[in-house]
Amino acid sequence: MPKEMVRVHNPAGVKTAVPELPAAPRIDSLRGKSMVVLYNYKPGGDILLARVEKRLKEAFGVGSLPWMLRHPGGAIAEGMLKELSEKCDFVLNGIGD
Numbered sequence: 377m378p379k380e381m382v383r384v385h386n387p388a389g390v391k392t393a394v395p396e397l398p399a400a401p402r403i404d405s406l407r408g409k410s411m412v413v414l415y416n417y418k419p420g421g422d423i424l425l426a427r428v429e430k431r432l433k434e435a436f437g438v439g440s441l442p443w444m445l446r447h448p449g450g451a452i453a454e455g456m457l458k459e460l461s462e463k464c465d466f467v468l469n470g471i472g473d
Contacts, residue, residue, distance in 0.1 A: 406436040409465035413440060416448040421470050428468060 386392065403409060411432065413425050425443075432438040441464055446452060460467055 403465055406432065406438055406466075408437050408439070410439045410441060410463075412460055412464045412467050413443045414446060414452075414460070414467050414469040415443050416446050416469075416471065418448055418470070425468060425470055428470075432468070 411429070413429055415422055415425055429438075429440055433440065444456070444460070446456065
């Protein structure tokens with residue numbers, strides 16, 4: 377099968393710089409860690425995230441804190457990132473439709 381090339385064009389006609397960020401450090405294990413589910417109101421996302429949350433609790437004893445809600449468009453506010461980093465060991469976040 378021939379390889380296909382996909383070309384993406386920016387409709388604004390200008391290049392946007394995307395900063396390189398280092399990857400987050402990995403946690404050693406999920407066992408006994410605390411988690412916050414970050415839900416962005418996407419239809420059906422709550423069902424999927426609840427199922428994953430339940431499985432993580434059963435398999436690894438993950439403790440979950442109350443879910444946090446965010447608007448589906450745009451970046452997560454710095455204040456919310458700071459709060460998440462202080463509250464829990466990791467965040468379960470699903471994006472897309």
